Amino acid sequence: MPKTFATVIEAGTSLGNHTGSWRTIKPEYIAGLPPCSATCPAGENIQLWLSLAKAGKFREAWEVMVRDNPFPAIMGRICYHSCEKTCCRGQFDGSVNINMIERSIGDAAITNGWKFADSAQNSGKKIIVVGAGPGGLSAAYFLRKLGHEVTVYESRAKPGGMMRYGVPRYRLSTEVMDAEIKRIEDYGVKIICGNKISGIHDDIIGEFDALYAAIGAHRASKTDVIMKNGAAVIDAIDLFRRLEETPMDLPSFGQKVFVYGGGNTAVDAARTALRLGAESVKIIYRRTINDMPAHEIEINAALSEGIEILCLRTINSIDGNSILVDKMNYDEEFEILSKSGDTEVFQADSVIFAIGQAMDTGFFRDFDAIRVTEKGRIEVDRNMMTQEEGIFAGGDIVPGKRSVTTAIGHAKKAARGIDTYVRGVTMPNKTKNDVAHFKKLNTVYYRKDPRINVSRPNDLSFHEIGVSYSDREIVRQASRCFSCGNCFHCYNCYEYCPDNAIIKHLDGSLEINYNYCKGCGICSSECPCGAIRMVADEKG
């Protein structure tokens, strides 16, 4: 076309105008640590497996679970699920039913016979694990996965520790427990039962490169209750053990049973007594019901089964069949518990003591370097190693909460510690991501969809009370996850950016184009799950 003027400036696109220079703050995609994971003692990547479950990919979901926990079906039954307490959805319309979904997918794995993925190449290192409770078994699993040869020694006739000889069968069936333990054996872990290791000086130990001690706490704690004239007292742990080992030969506890203690063991003992035919079961606990260390769900279940809880009482003495009880006063303001001076007398056929367990520190007696805390626990460093090189410990015998999940978390840490120790390398420092909070979410984008629990009628037997979700229910319940702190590809940010400064790639991934991003912050505000944060922009 002929030019009509001396100079013609061709119109061009505005893409040459890099408006990113206007910016003082910039958006950044983050990988937040969801609060559920932050509070799961085993550190499961809950959000990831929920997103897979939501897509119907149960096998993949299970594979993510077992990265951090070899017992999904067991934990789906007996874990105290602290994850659900911090779940952001709890502040919206009820937390995601993480525990029940875990159980359901764990059951699918058993039904379908899913196996663990191949372990790493053989390291040529041998590890001994003492104790086949959840702590020892999961350490063995994690170590095997890392390529080590692992042998577990267990003094009892069967593996499982307190999961078998503590937790009652109406909460965890033998079949489920056996299936998940067998899977670890099939993975190449050798479990030698009926073989007590007398201490770490034992001859066997010399053959190994490292030791993991997870011997649990099985000794009944001492009590200052005065007992005379053949007081009918039963130790809860002893009762559970006999229930498993000699179910035909149980202590007879008559019709009127009292349980002393406020923890999960006490509640389990009470519910077990009821199932064994006791007519009335009453729990005696020194503080208020809100102070009971037992899990709320367990307490409510006990109450619904007709168990009575007598709070603010301590047992003074037991004389034959009569229990002398001191009533306590609780000063809420100063949180002081004191005897009120009032007493009560109850007639009991038996009293089950469930006031805590201590460990057998004798196991470590030959090693002076190993320190025992005031509360009788073994001191360990952040890799779960004791003061003695190569000797690691975890589970109920080290400081911390006593639960199966905690024992699994310890085992995971210890396995990493042992791995670096036997290979003679140093552990890389891991930085933890910031925890995603409810406040950082934009919940207008989520619709209310209350959680649904499934249950079966309670027949007061030793059959499992809990039930699993159907496949459809798993998907529906898993879909409730907010995906706190991590992009779930809703594309709000991409849609809303007034400057097209977000690129959506063919595979669905997103990238901020800082050439044009003006730093308005809309993408960050409208991200439902708080996966974009605004930070100061340090331009050159």
Added chain:
Amino acid sequence: MSYSTLKDVEEFTTVQSSHDRPNTLTSGHRGCQGCGEALGARCAIDAAHRETNGKIIVVNATGCLEVFTCYFPENSWNVPWLHSLFGNAPAVATGVAAALRRQGRDDVRVIAQGGDGSTFDIGMGCLSGMFDRNDDVLYICYDNQAYMNTGVQRSGATPPLARTATTLPNKSYMGSDSQTGKNVPKIAMAHGIPYIATASIANIPDLEEKVRRAIGIHGARYVHIHVPCPLGWGYPTSETIKIARLAIQCGLFPLFEAEHGKQVRSTQIEDLIPVEEYLRSQKRFAHLFGKNAPADAIGVLQNIANSNIELYRLSGGILNA
């Protein structure tokens, strides 16, 4: 607008969320940080582009949208685009449509667009003529409720009691004094044209659907999009979508459609909120909450919301003023 569940990558339906959206209004434009108008325009024109396979011609009135997208020699539009004057976009678009008709091109669709100033005030005559003749043009108004490009002067779309550069409140004056505002969607309805819709950038799927419908109809059509302006309204740039959402939720900006002068559909408000929540979030209404504020100031705006809720049947319940 809300997801009960996590969405899957494949589940997407909106043009705006597709990786290959047209980006008819591309990057490098000079709209302010967080500009609602820039977003609204891209959403609307992208939807029209997708629906017509790119066969659109856009005529723009003077205003922010024109100025910030065509800073000679740059231009941010990836579609044939014309600008003439502040008040004549409907007439120019009518001319474009006539030329296409003359050429026998009924596949190319014509869009005219402008701000509320050009739509409600200076271009009203041309627009009314376009409606009256039922010209084959889709007119889109981007309503940011004042003359933003020249520094936030009051327009016929400015809500009662809002502060603008020309309605600065003082001891005896409470801001823009029109009691109801001028209502162009209603004026358009009065012309009996085939299609009218209101839309918002806080509901992109709905916005796209309305543009899609509008572009497919022949004759004069009018789509009115609520586009908050962080500069003129006085709120943090990150809150553009939130403000647009609150306007819908309180009833001040009703989402509805009308055909041939009759209302045919409206969007129910999910969580009705008092207008106060919307007003408080913007500096242009800050004086309504100050020491000198008359007691009934908020009531004036709540009444407008209430009558919208009633007229457009937006909700089961109405909040007391």
